[in-house]
Amino acid sequence: MSELNIIKERIKEISENYKDDTIGGWITGDGPIPCNILFVGEAPGKTEVEEGKPFVGVAGKNFEYYLELIGLKREEIRITNTCYFRPIKIKKTANGKTSISNRTPKISEINLFKDILEKEINLVNPKIIITLGNIPLKNLTSFKSIGQCHGALIYNEKFKAHIFPMYHPSSLTYNRNDEFKKMYKEDWYKFKEALDTI
């Protein structure tokens, strides 16, 4: 079995045997292997599970807009997640219906996949890993918050690759002010510049 299939089988096995909380399906990473540029997100949502690919829902649309803005195509990058299953919460509403929504993955859930993400990183062998939001940042580095380090290029000995922390594209949905948008866009241009130096 190829290394990629081993990774896929492990994700399937962990997800299908997970009983500690509710989840709604799982996905693997997407894009070429090897690849110089690897983005790491948080966890898939509903659309991602339906389409079997990361970042194809609302956050994915924002993501692709900025990717294109700096002249990159999705086919040129690999993208994956820190938690490969979709963490969900199910609530009964007042009129007796059920509502399903995404929840942030717990540390214990992220830890289930820690060695798998590391295997994927080794297989992809990227020159640069872009962490999207706090979840992959805390998993892969010792930084405590994205506010401390976004837009900076940091060499990581363990992965023998640079890490470039960025806010998660869905942060644009709840930080609608112009100042945040400007800073977010500037981080994408800094990332473009970083690509020329690595």
Ligand code: URA
């Ligand atoms: N947000 C993520 O962090 N990952 C996805 O795959 C989709 C949305």
